[in-house]
Amino acid sequence: MYRNQEAIAVGACLDMTSDDYIASTHRGHGHCIAKGCELEGMMLELACKEDGLCNGKGGSMHIADMSKGMLGANAIVGGGPPIAAGAALTAKTLGTGGVSMAFIGDGASDQGTVAEALNLAVVLELPMIFMYENNFYAEFTRNPKPEGRIAERAGSFGMPSVVVDGSDFFAVHRACREAIERGRSGGGPTAIEAVSARYYGHFEGDPQAYRDEAELREQREAGDPLPRFLADERASVLDAARVADIDAEIFAELDRTVELALAAADPTPDKLYTDVYVSYEGRAMQ
Amino acid sequence: MKMSIREAINLTLHEEMARDSRVIVMGEDVASGQGGVYGITAGLPEKFGVARVIDTPITESAIVGAAGGAALTGLRPVAELMFVDFLGVCLDQLLNQIAKFRYMFGGQARTPVVIRTMIGAGEGTGPQHSQILYPMLAAIPGIKVVAPSNAADAKGLLAEAIRQDDPVVFCEHKALYMTECDVPEGDYVIPFGRARTVVEGSDITLCGLSRMAVLAAEAAAQLAADGISAEVIDPRTLSPLDEQGILDSVAKTGRLVVVDESNPLCSMASEIAAAVAEFGFDYLDAPIQRVTAPHTPVPATPCLEKEYVPSVSDIVEAAKKALDY
Incomplete structure (x- = not known):
């Protein structure tokens, strides 16, 4: 689902540690990997298995890993930014030097919760990054806003904002590094609008009949961040053989974890009732 | 010691903030004015500073959601939703986010957040400031709902709400704030689920x-x-x-x-x-x-x-x- 937006998550999370937080979106798998979640736990969760990151109770749309500061994919469009603001408040209050990043799609950018979080981040000077991913489509509807409008809107709340090419890893990374440093040093929030058309549709198997075929073909090709990354001289340490090795390693790990996930055990029926509360004394939970 | 519910809540907030530096208070008017319309948070900003007693904009989704996110990452926020009626503008953050973190993340999460809110009629505040709504909240798995009717219970239940690790909505009836009774001094905690x-x-x-x-x-x-x-x-x-x-x-x-x-x-x-x-x-x-x-x-x-x-x-x-x- 995250194809052609990889440079955004990777560029965004590269300078973060497990003590920094992200709140993810409906399309959160790429964010998970970039934030350091183990593929095995992830795959098991996508398959809703007992040993998945969330014991199979979250699944694809709610995958989370607290140990990595990954505060959850979110099936509510625009649900994440207030939560990310809270994580930023924790970092600020405890003085950890940590930052918190909310990933936000172009569709979510119109939600009131996002405006509220932008405002709160400015008012409380939170170490927060609003990482917009403008992939041109909100579910099945083309976003009519011109590129840059989202960043402009965020900037109007009183924070630095910038537009970057979302398929240019180096551009995303530079913008995020600056935003993260600003957050860590007490400089408050930043908004980044990374523009990159999505490759796939809204859900697995979406035929995308609402997209123009020629345009889709062109966007798929132009939006692939990997050739652009490899063509950059800053990536020249990677020769073709090394790239092929990495590819092989990743494919092998994907095959292994997918196979493992498909064969793994489902949660037992008693798990329906566990982890609703930390503690609860009442018939409702007996 | 005889005191009103209003005073008991104020005292408990003071005690719990002194007891645990992870406890913060956030909401509309909590740090400015006289501690809100009823003075519930009066004295807290002077004692604990505005870094821990945080005035927010009038944006309830951000208040509740940020309190939830802060709880998820290590603080113990007491957030104020001024009137329970305002659930109408922020329910998602409670219903779909906070209440479900622990379950949908497979037990990884603890969300020790308290949402204090005013409920009830009797003050002439009309259709959007007087509702009860706690049955709706009690129907949501993953949150606890508390509604004290005297000052002693307010103290003991609020202390428990702040110290335990699940999300709690703490319902304060506005027509009861001034009612007085004897309140035990010192550490006083009432476990939930005991009539x-x-x-x-x-x-x-x-x-x-x-x-x-x-x-x-x-x-x-x-x-x-x-x-x-x-x-x-x-x-x-x-x-x-x-x-x-x-x-x-x-x-x-x-x-x-x-x-x-x-x-x-x-x-x-x-x-x-x-x-x-x-x-x-x-x-x-x-x-x-x-x-x-x-x-x-x-x-x-x-x-x-x-x-x-x-x-x-x-x-x-x-x-x-x-x-x-």
């Missing part, structure tokens, strides 16, 4: 929630004048609900009136009546009586609001109906 016997009795059980526990006690006094011994039970926490405590009382008296300021459909009165009918059928000598607000919004005009809120005489009448059965 309190307000008045002991043997002829009939009056189970009242929040302010209705106070009215039920007044009704019991009136019934006593007629030679009727009414027992008054205040569940104090709605989720978890001390069904056994209520059943034990009904086993003794054989009759039950549930008094709830909620609207009647899917109310706490309905829930308690259903539980007693299901598990205590053999104890009952008369049909369970529910005394609730009507299925209408809360009117602003005092003459209609008075009609809306269950009264002592409504409770006495329901009790007599059960006794005359």
Whole structure:
């Protein structure tokens, strides 16, 4: 689902540690990997298995890993930014030097919760990054806003904002590094609008009949961040053989974890009732 | 020491903030003015600083959501949702986010957040500032719901709400803020899920929630004048609900009136009546009586609001109906 937006998550999370937080979106798998979640736990969760990151109770749309500061994919469009603001408040209050990043799609950018979080981040000077991913489509509807409008809107709340090419890893990374440093040093929030058309549709198997075929073909090709990354001289340490090795390693790990996930055990029926509360004394939970 | 609910909550916030530096208070007007309309947070910013007593914009989704996110990552926020009616603009953050973190993340999360909120009619504040709404909250798995009816319970339950690790909505009835009682000094914590016997009795059980526990006690006094011994039970926490405590009382008296300021459909009165009918059928000598607000919004005009809120005489009448059965 995250194809052609990889440079955004990777560029965004590269300078973060497990003590920094992200709140993810409906399309959160790429964010998970970039934030350091183990593929095995992830795959098991996508398959809703007992040993998945969330014991199979979250699944694809709610995958989370607290140990990595990954505060959850979110099936509510625009649900994440207030939560990310809270994580930023924790970092600020405890003085950890940590930052918190909310990933936000172009569709979510119109939600009131996002405006509220932008405002709160400015008012409380939170170490927060609003990482917009403008992939041109909100579910099945083309976003009519011109590129840059989202960043402009965020900037109007009183924070630095910038537009970057979302398929240019180096551009995303530079913008995020600056935003993260600003957050860590007490400089408050930043908004980044990374523009990159999505490759796939809204859900697995979406035929995308609402997209123009020629345009889709062109966007798929132009939006692939990997050739652009490899063509950059800053990536020249990677020769073709090394790239092929990495590819092989990743494919092998994907095959292994997918196979493992498909064969793994489902949660037992008693798990329906566990982890609703930390503690609860009442018939409702007996 | 004698104090009002308003003072007891203020004192508990002071004590818990002093006890644990991870406790923060956030919401509209909590740091400025006189600590909100009722002065609940008065003195906190001077004592603990505005880094821990945080004024927010009037954006309830951001208040509740950020409190949840802060709780998820290590703080113990006490956030104020000024009136429970404002759930209408921020319910997602409570219903779909905070309440579900622990379950949908497979037990990885702890979200020790307290949402303090004002409930109830009686002050002429009209349809959007006077609702009860706690039945709706009690129906959500993953959150706990508390509604104290005196200052001692307010102190003990708020301390527990702040110290335990699940999300809690703490419902403060605005018409009870000034009511006083003796409050234990020092560390005082009341576990959730334990009803309190307000008045002991043997002829009939009056189970009242929040302010209705106070009215039920007044009704019991009136019934006593007629030679009727009414027992008054205040569940104090709605989720978890001390069904056994209520059943034990009904086993003794054989009759039950549930008094709830909620609207009647899917109310706490309905829930308690259903539980007693299901598990205590053999104890009952008369049909369970529910005394609730009507299925209408809360009117602003005092003459209609008075009609809306269950009264002592409504409770006495329901009790007599059960006794005359």
